[in-house]
Amino acid sequence: xxxxxxxxxxxxxxxxxxxxxxxxxxxxxxxxxxxxxxxxxxxxxxxxxxxxxxxxxxxxxxxxxxxxxxxxxxxxxxxxxxxxxxxxxxxxxxxxxxxxxxxxxxxxxxxxxxxxxxxxxxxxxxxxxxxxxxxxxxxxxxxxxxxxxxxxxxxxxxxxxxxxxxxxxxxxxxxxxxxxxxxxxxxxxxxxxxxxxxxxxxxxxxxxxxxxxxxxxxxxxxxxxxxxxxxxxxxxxxxxxxxxxxxxxxxxxxx
Amino acid sequence: xxxxxxxxxxxxxxxxxxxxxxxxxxxxxxxxxxxxxxxxxxxxxxxxxxxxxxxxxxxxxxxxxxxxxxxxxxxxxxxxxxxxxxxxxxxxxxxxxxxxxxxxxxxxxxxxxxxxxxxxxxxxxxxxxxxxxxxxxxxxxxxxxxxxxxxxxxxxxxxxxxxxxxxxxxxxxxxxxxxxxxxxxxxxxxxxxxxxxxxxxxxxxxxxxxxxxxxxxxxxxxxxxxxxxxxxxxxxxxxxxxxxxxxxxxxxxxxxxxxxxxxxxxxxxxxxxxxxxxxxxxxxxxxxxxxxxxxxxxxxxxxxxxxxxxxxxxxxxxxxxxxxxxxxxxxxxxxxxxxxxxxxxxxxxxxxxxxxxxxxxxxxxxxxxxxxxxxxxxxxxxxxxxxxxxxxxxxxx
Ligand SMILES: Nc1ncnc2c1ncn2[C@@H]1O[C@H](COP(=O)(O)OP(=O)(O)OP(=O)(O)O)[C@@H](O)[C@H]1O
Ligand SMILES: [Mg+2]
Numbered sequence: 001x002x003x004x005x006x007x008x009x010x011x012x013x014x015x016x017x018x019x020x021x022x023x024x025x026x027x028x029x030x031x032x033x034x035x036x037x038x039x040x041x042x043x044x045x046x047x048x049x050x051x052x053x054x055x056x057x058x059x060x061x062x063x064x065x066x067x068x069x070x071x072x073x074x075x076x077x078x079x080x081x082x083x084x085x086x087x088x089x090x091x092x093x094x095x096x097x098x099x100x101x102x103x104x105x106x107x108x109x110x111x112x113x114x115x116x117x118x119x120x121x122x123x124x125x126x127x128x129x130x131x132x133x134x135x136x137x138x139x140x141x142x143x144x145x146x147x148x149x150x151x152x153x154x155x156x157x158x159x160x161x162x163x164x165x166x167x168x169x170x171x172x173x174x175x176x177x178x179x180x181x182x183x184x185x186x187x188x189x190x191x192x193x194x195x196x197x198x199x200x201x202x203x204x205x206x207x208x209x210x211x212x213x214x215x216x217x218x219x220x221x222x223x224x225x226x227x228x229x230x231x232x233x234x235x236x237x238x239x240x241x242x243x244x245x246x247x248x249x250x251x252x253x254x255x
Numbered sequence: 256x257x258x259x260x261x262x263x264x265x266x267x268x269x270x271x272x273x274x275x276x277x278x279x280x281x282x283x284x285x286x287x288x289x290x291x292x293x294x295x296x297x298x299x300x301x302x303x304x305x306x307x308x309x310x311x312x313x314x315x316x317x318x319x320x321x322x323x324x325x326x327x328x329x330x331x332x333x334x335x336x337x338x339x340x341x342x343x344x345x346x347x348x349x350x351x352x353x354x355x356x357x358x359x360x361x362x363x364x365x366x367x368x369x370x371x372x373x374x375x376x377x378x379x380x381x382x383x384x385x386x387x388x389x390x391x392x393x394x395x396x397x398x399x400x401x402x403x404x405x406x407x408x409x410x411x412x413x414x415x416x417x418x419x420x421x422x423x424x425x426x427x428x429x430x431x432x433x434x435x436x437x438x439x440x441x442x443x444x445x446x447x448x449x450x451x452x453x454x455x456x457x458x459x460x461x462x463x464x465x466x467x468x469x470x471x472x473x474x475x476x477x478x479x480x481x482x483x484x485x486x487x488x489x490x491x492x493x494x495x496x497x498x499x500x501x502x503x504x505x506x507x508x509x510x511x512x513x514x515x516x517x518x519x520x521x522x523x524x525x526x527x528x529x530x531x532x533x534x535x536x537x538x539x540x541x542x543x544x545x546x547x548x549x550x551x552x553x554x555x556x557x558x559x560x561x562x563x564x565x566x567x568x569x570x571x572x573x574x575x576x577x578x579x580x581x582x583x584x585x586x587x588x589x590x591x592x593x594x595x596x597x598x599x600x601x602x603x604x605x606x607x608x609x610x611x612x613x614x615x616x617x618x619x620x621x622x623x624x625x626x627x628x629x630x631x632x633x634x635x636x637x638x639x640x641x642x643x644x645x646x647x648x649x650x651x652x
Contacts, residue, residue, distance in 0.1 A: 065565060065645045086569040093567020104562050104649065108271050120260055121567035165566065 009040040011074075012172045012204055013062060018071035020057050020227075031057040033227040034071070039173060039206055044199040046207045046215035046235075049224035055208045056177055058224065062206070063096050063175045064088045076172060093121050097166025099195075101178035103158045105150040111137060111161045112146040118169045136164040140194055156187030163194055167203070174198070177208040186248060192217050193241035217241060258579075261572070265579040272552075276584060279548040282541025283588030283628065284595065287621050289534035291596025294617045296603070297527030299610035304523060305516055307389070314354075314485040315387060316492055317510040318478040318499070336506060337474035340463065342499065343381075346478065350494045354483045355383035358475040360466045366412070366459060367432040368420040375416055375459045377433070379466030380479075387479045390455060395427040395442030398462050406464035410438040414446035415456040433459070434469040488512075535624070541588070542628035549581050549636035560640050561648025574641040581633020582626055589625030593618055 020032040031054045039045055039062075049055050060066040061073060064080060073080050075095060080088065097118075098104075105114045115133040124132070137146050140160040150158055159179060166174045176195060180188030196217060199205045207218055215221050216239045223231040269276045320337050343358035350356070360379040365372050378388065382400040390413075398409045410431065417426050426440040438461065447455045467473060482491040492509050499507055553560070560573055597618070600611035 060646055063565075065649070086571075089564060089567050089569045092565065098565055100649070104558070104565070106559055106562060109267075117563065118566040120264075121563070121569070121572060123257070169567075 009042060011038045012041050012076060013039040014074040015058075015062065015068075016072045016074065018058070018061060018068040018073065020054070020061060020066070021069045030227050032061070032068070035224070035227070035229055036071075037222055037229060037232075039204060041172070042199075042202055042204055043220060044196070044205040044207065044218040046209060046218035046221045047224055048209055048212065048215040048221050049230075051210055053210075053224045054227040055210070055224055059175050059177050059206070059208045063098060064092050089121075093118055093169060095172040097169070097171040097174040099159065099162050099166050099174065099176035099179045101181040103150070103155070103162050103182070105158055105161055105165075107151060108149055110147050110149055111142060111153065111164075114150065114161055115164045115168050117165060122169055132168055133164070136168040137161070139167065139198075140164045154187070155183050156190055159183060159187070159191050160194060163191070163198070167198065171203075173204040173206060175206045175208070178210070179207070180209075180211075180214060188214075189241050189244050189248070192239075193245055196241050213239065258575070261575040261579050262583075264576050265583050268552075268556075268576075268580055269583055275548060279545055280584050280588035280591070282544035283538065283585050283625055284541075284592040286534065286538030286541040286628075287589050287592025287625050288596035288599065289537050290531060290621045290624070291593055291613055291617060292599045292603070292611075293530035293534045294527060294621075295596065295600035295611040295613040296609055297523070297530045298614055298617065299600075299604065299612040301520060301523035301527060302612050303610040305519055308512065308516055308519060313512050314482040314488060315512050316480040316482065316488065316495065317515065318480065318495060318507060319476070319510070320503070320507050322505060323508045323510075336503060337476075338478055338507075339474055340467075342502070343475065343478045346480065346495060346498055349498045350480070350491065352483055352487055352491055352494075353480055355386040355479075355481040357381055357383050357387050357479045357481070358463050359384075359387075359477040359479055360463050360470075360472065360475045362466065362470055364434055366410075366416060366420065368429070371420050373416050373419040373457070375413075375457050377461060377466060377470075378458050379461050379463040381463055383481075384460060386481050388460070390444045390447060392442050393445040394425065395440070397442055397460065403462040403464055406462060406468050408436055408438045408465055408469075409441045409461065411442040411444065411460040412440060413444050413456040413458045415454065416459055417443045433461070436469050538621075538624060538628060542585070542632040545581055545584055545629060546632035546636060549577065549633055550639070552580075553577065553636045553640040556640075557643060557648050557651040560643050561645050561651065564643070564645035565649060570641045573643075574637045577637030577640050578630065578633045581637065582629035585625045585629025585633075586622075589622050592625065593621060596621070 015035055015037050018032055018035045019030070022029040022031055035058060047055050047058060057066070061068050064073070064075070067081070075091060080091065083091070106117070112130070112133050115136050116129045119129040119132060134143070134146065137143055140163050142157060142160055142164065145153060145157060150161065153161065174195075179191050179195070183191060192214065195205050195207065205218070207215065209215050216235050216237065219235055219238060221233050221235055222229055223233070318338070338358070340358055343356050347353070347356040357380045362377045364375055364377050366375050378384075380388070381403045382398060385397050392411070393414070395411065397411050398407070402409050410433065412426060412431075420426070420431060421429065426443050429440050430437050431440060432438070444456075463475060480491065480495060482488050488511055492511060495509055563573060597613050600613050603609055604611045
């Protein structure tokens with residue numbers, strides 16, 4: 001952790017008493033009921049809870065994809081409650097990288113072009129874009145798959161392309177919602193190793209999962225239940241994906 | 256994101272769905288081709304007819320009995336009194352500054368030779384007729400003044416008449432039968448092509464005096480006057496009126512070439528606009544096709560829109576992407592349509608008697624109209640796409 005020991009690390013993102021209600025056929029669903037959390041620069045945090053507890057809802061709000069019904073979201077010290085959709089889009093582009101359970105890559109589009117996408121909307125010029133996308137893909141070990149379409153890649157590879165896309169614009173924070181949910185165990189461990197590796201390089205990672213074992217890859221776990229924060233704890237025996245990978249029976253390593 | 260980027264994204268999307276893009280474009284292609292072709296025909300016909308009228312010379316005046324207003328027919332009274340040869344003689348003597356005064360009588364008839372016959376229009380005039388009728392002698396001569404005075408039965412024939420009655424022969428000096436009378440052929444004309452102003456190749460030319468005799472008429476239809484200076488045409492017109500008014504009052508009308516042309520181009524212009532309108536409707540239908548496909552495309556690509564928004568696409572990034580897609584389709588369709596319409600018009604002019612003229616004005620209008628159709632029908636689907644909520648779009652299956 002690249003921090004001065006003893007100093008309180010900077011808060012990148014914070015929610016204050018965030019509530020989210022959905023109205024379905026006149027029935028109100030309280031997905032979140034007053035959630036206050038803080039994400040510090042450089043840390044790796046898990047948001048954990050059972051299905052339907054509001055994890056994804058929280059992640060969407062934290063990721064500025066959705067707005068809370070009540071409460072505030074503060075990104076890099078600024079309240080984003082009153083911003084327009086276009087301003088939110090610009091903040092997402094600049095500060096936030098997403099990794100989704102279902103990858104969410106553009107179909108019929110090369111890995112390279114997928115990774116370039118945030119840079120396109122950031123207005124980065126063509127050559128610069130290509131260079132940065134190549135760097136990001138190399139960082140996730142896909143330097144040799146840049147021209148492949150998403151459909152020509154394995155699930156694990158697709159998720160790594162998604163991670164490269166999340167990284168490419170140097171965000172303050174990477175949000176990953178069940179990033180291993182659609183992967184076999186080996187690919188899942190590889191993706192977790194990658195996220196831990198990135199975190200070790202100083203990138204802030206928020207991991208959303210219902211799986212206790214996956215959650216323990218982080219340094220800190222925020223337990224969510226029924227739209228509330230139930231507990232926050234420091235992980236004692238942090239799972240290190242790199243060690244798990246080494247312990248797996250030898251197999252040709254994908255990628 | 257800049258325009259070039261939106262353009263690239265749009266092109267890639269069109270390319271990814273080639274068959275659909277082509278089919279969508281087809282509506283615009285057909286619409287634009289129809290506009291270009293029909294307007295080309297309209298303009299071509301207009302040019303040819305006005306060209307033929309102009310070819311007669313800009314110093315001609317036409318005098319007809321009866322009163323004609325400025326309107327396009329319908330309001331003219333039937334001529335109460337017709338002109339006679341005396342009138343044309345009087346004009347020739349009393350009006351200065353004219354090269355020719357030509358009395359014209361026209362009638363339909365049949366010309367026979369042996370067992371062959373052909374329907375013709377008999378155009379009868381005096382020896383100055385050649386000054387006001389277009390047409391070039393291919394052989395022989397026109398009738399002479401002495402033959403007009405003597406009401407001689409001589410005839411000069413158009414090329415269709417010649418080809419029908421004298422296939423592969425020289426008709427000069429031979430005889431034909433017209434209204435039961437024997438006429439000697441003195442000359443024949445070159446083919447003028449199947450002009451739309453009337454088939455001049457099916458005409459025969461005889462002296463007006465002879466025509467009055469064989470048709471048993473004492474009047475003439477029209478008097479055509481050729482002024483020797485086009486600049487003085489209004490003066491000549493006033494002189495003609497001065498001479499004829501004591502005899503006919505207001506019951507005659509003098510048309511100048513310019514007036515005739517004006518009437519003609521009004522009529523033909525209206526026709527061209529009507530053709531353009533009809534073709535324009537098909538272009539509109541093409542536009543609705545674009546809108547339809549764009550709407551399908553937007554809902555099909557909801558997830559893509561969600562992904563783009565999640566990584567930072569703003570409203571206008573999405574909007575411009577889809578508008579450019581629609582405009583790209585319509586502009587490309589427009590270009591192809593123009594090529595097809597233009598090519599079709601050229602082929603038509605070459606292989607059919609229908610004249611065509613594709614003007615830059617028509618091409619530019621069709622092109623910008625097509626692009627406009629793309630913008631107009633593309634904006635709504637694009638706007639719908641740009642307004643999608645990122646979460647809803649991402650969840651879309
Ligand atoms: N768009 C929506 N409209 C109505 N209700 C919704 C909507 N999205 C989420 N909810 C409700 O909010 C609650 C929390 O949903 P959320 O997706 O955040 O759960 P989750 O913790 O991510 O669950 P999972 O682990 O299954 O992904 C659920 O009860 C869900 O039904
Ligand atoms: Mg979820």
